[in-house]
Amino acid sequence: MSTSPYCVSVPLRWSDMDAYGHVNNVQFLRLLEDARVTGFREWFGGDAGDRSLLDEGVLVARHEIEYIAPLTFRHAPIAVEMWVTKMGGAGFDIGYDVRDPEDVGDGHYARAETSLVLYDFAQSRPRRIHPDEKAILEGLRGEQVPFRWRGR
Amino acid sequence: MSTSPYCVSVPLRWSDMDAYGHVNNVQFLRLLEDARVTGFREWFGGDAGDRSLLDEGVLVARHEIEYIAPLTFRHAPIAVEMWVTKMGGAGFDIGYDVRDPEDVGDGHYARAETSLVLYDFAQSRPRRIHPDEKAILEGLRGEQVPFRWRGR
Amino acid sequence: MSTSPYCVSVPLRWSDMDAYGHVNNVQFLRLLEDARVTGFREWFGGDAGDRSLLDEGVLVARHEIEYIAPLTFRHAPIAVEMWVTKMGGAGFDIGYDVRDPEDVGDGHYARAETSLVLYDFAQSRPRRIHPDEKAILEGLRGEQVPFRWRGR
Amino acid sequence: MSTSPYCVSVPLRWSDMDAYGHVNNVQFLRLLEDARVTGFREWFGGDAGDRSLLDEGVLVARHEIEYIAPLTFRHAPIAVEMWVTKMGGAGFDIGYDVRDPEDVGDGHYARAETSLVLYDFAQSRPRRIHPDEKAILEGLRGEQVPFRWRGR
Numbered sequence: 001m002s003t004s005p006y007c008v009s010v011p012l013r014w015s016d017m018d019a020y021g022h023v024n025n026v027q028f029l030r031l032l033e034d035a036r037v038t039g040f041r042e043w044f045g046g047d048a049g050d051r052s053l054l055d056e057g058v059l060v061a062r063h064e065i066e067y068i069a070p071l072t073f074r075h076a077p078i079a080v081e082m083w084v085t086k087m088g089g090a091g092f093d094i095g096y097d098v099r100d101p102e103d104v105g106d107g108h109y110a111r112a113e114t115s116l117v118l119y120d121f122a123q124s125r126p127r128r129i130h131p132d133e134k135a136i137l138e139g140l141r142g143e144q145v146p147f148r149w150r151g152r
Numbered sequence: 153m154s155t156s157p158y159c160v161s162v163p164l165r166w167s168d169m170d171a172y173g174h175v176n177n178v179q180f181l182r183l184l185e186d187a188r189v190t191g192f193r194e195w196f197g198g199d200a201g202d203r204s205l206l207d208e209g210v211l212v213a214r215h216e217i218e219y220i221a222p223l224t225f226r227h228a229p230i231a232v233e234m235w236v237t238k239m240g241g242a243g244f245d246i247g248y249d250v251r252d253p254e255d256v257g258d259g260h261y262a263r264a265e266t267s268l269v270l271y272d273f274a275q276s277r278p279r280r281i282h283p284d285e286k287a288i289l290e291g292l293r294g295e296q297v298p299f300r301w302r303g304r
Numbered sequence: 305m306s307t308s309p310y311c312v313s314v315p316l317r318w319s320d321m322d323a324y325g326h327v328n329n330v331q332f333l334r335l336l337e338d339a340r341v342t343g344f345r346e347w348f349g350g351d352a353g354d355r356s357l358l359d360e361g362v363l364v365a366r367h368e369i370e371y372i373a374p375l376t377f378r379h380a381p382i383a384v385e386m387w388v389t390k391m392g393g394a395g396f397d398i399g400y401d402v403r404d405p406e407d408v409g410d411g412h413y414a415r416a417e418t419s420l421v422l423y424d425f426a427q428s429r430p431r432r433i434h435p436d437e438k439a440i441l442e443g444l445r446g447e448q449v450p451f452r453w454r455g456r
Numbered sequence: 457m458s459t460s461p462y463c464v465s466v467p468l469r470w471s472d473m474d475a476y477g478h479v480n481n482v483q484f485l486r487l488l489e490d491a492r493v494t495g496f497r498e499w500f501g502g503d504a505g506d507r508s509l510l511d512e513g514v515l516v517a518r519h520e521i522e523y524i525a526p527l528t529f530r531h532a533p534i535a536v537e538m539w540v541t542k543m544g545g546a547g548f549d550i551g552y553d554v555r556d557p558e559d560v561g562d563g564h565y566a567r568a569e570t571s572l573v574l575y576d577f578a579q580s581r582p583r584r585i586h587p588d589e590k591a592i593l594e595g596l597r598g599e600q601v602p603f604r605w606r607g608r
Binding site for chain 3: 163165166167182185186189190193227
């Protein structure tokens with residue numbers, strides 16, 4: 001991929017920490033949800049796009065996540081880099097890196113991937129991807145997520 | 153695997169549902185955390201075992217989850233079947249099926265896997281598995297999780 | 305009040321603890337929500353009652369809570385005692401005590417009160433209390449919640 | 457009060473909504489926690505202040521909240537106005553209004569109050585307020601929270 005991945009700034013909450021004093025492993029998935037909500041709105045354009053992809057909308061079919069380093073709450077948001085790792089006729093996969101923003105540090109906390117299925121909530125059934133959605137997503141294509149555990 | 157997988161009963165909360173009216177995909181990971189907390193206590197024996205594996209303790213290194221059917225809040229707990237899919241010298245993997253309890257129905261909502269690393273919090277470093285922990289876990293060995301997406 | 309307050313058993317989650325290692329103050333309100341969901345179902349009778357008060361249903365208009373002692377996660381559920389502190393034509397107030405179950409200890413962790421407004425979601429407007437609902441609630445009447453801060 | 461209340465911008469999360477499609481009543485308390493974490497850092501000065509009031513730190517002794525209008529998730533943060541309603545030797549009370557930011561609208565969603573106790577976590581006991589903390593808080597004094605339910 002010659003282009004930089006898309007980057008979303010996601011605020012932490014103090015309550016994301018668990019009794020170990022680290023951002024809880026489950027809350028990382030919550031941060032990725034936040035990143036998708038923000039990213040999809042920006043990719044697909046304002047309120048209309050919001051409606052088309054989140055309300056019509058999308059279903060999560062699968063998550064995979066590897067934790068790289070512990071993350072503690074701080075006031076600076078974290079940076080979630082997002083890109084498209086796979087395109088299908090009725091869904092697509094998103095890869096993520098959870099990192100420090102460039103001006104804060106070079107921490108790398110997690111890598112992850114989510115498989116999404118397009119869904120027509122009004123008709124309660126999966127739907128085909130629209131050509132204009134596909135064009136947007138093709139512009140966001142990137143490398144496969146280099147999960148360490150897959151190489152075991 | 154000739155033995156039945158270990159089964160933990162996990163209560164739902166009304167707040168596990170999101171704005172779509174389904175148990176949120178991230179909350180499934182929370183239910184798996186609950187299942188581990190209960191299961192580890194029973195596997196490793198009361199408060200002492202609790203201390204040895206959860207406080208000394210374990211770190212989550214990786215999650216993978218596939219969603220099979222939507223789950224709505226109900227008063228009956230869900231059943232989380234858990235078994236060991238991989239043993240290493242300093243960690244192990246847990247497979248899960250999230251299902252209806254036998255007396256409630258035959259719904260199958262998700263399959264998942266978590267990789268855990270044993271950690272000595274007092275000394276802030278990974279630790280080797282104890283022989284008695286290993287013996288317990290060997291008795292809980294089961295099949296690989298049949299993730300559909302791995303076959304793509 | 306001559307009768308004992310109604311008591312609901314509410315399971316804790318390990319994740320209810322925050323970075324201080326205590327059940328987080330906000331999560332206490334979540335436990336009260338769980339207690340209402342269970343209690344209302346039992347008070348108003350199975351699925352039909354569930355539908356009449358939670359889906360038709362009720363809106364939270366106000367909470368007040370005082371924290372008495374810190375609570376740490378444990379496997380035993382906590383006991384939430386609930387009773388009716390006020391009846392109106394379109395709503396009612398619930399008082400709570402969050403305690404150890406009798407067979408676990410005598411800890412008293414919080415006292416609280418919630419004001420609820422009956423709401424007809426189908427018609428998007430507040431509704432009057434039904435006579436049969438009123439009769440049930442009258443049987444659950446109890447003392448005012450003895451908030452310490454009100455006496456300041 | 458002649459001065460304007462202090463205002464903190466608090467981002468919402470999509471997951472703050474419950475199955476009714478509104479920001480859940482319990483999550484409002486979470487938003488207030490976020491506002492305190494941000495506000496205290498700004499009031500008491502950077503990391504040092506953060507340490508003195510949140511790590512040494514403070515305990516929540518009481519919450520009271522009234523819900524005024526339903527809030528739906530949106531990308532714009534909400535505005536939490538905060539001021540000091542009471543000063544004691546070992547604690548203080550914070551009043552809040554949860555509103556739309558000025559450039560977004562004039563919605564008013566909730567009013568609330570939290571009683572905080574200063575706590576020395578190192579010594580596990582309440583502590584007296586420092587003169588410099590008191591001076592800062594005195595500059596943030598405001599009116600009592602006009603709870604409707606108190607007038608009943």
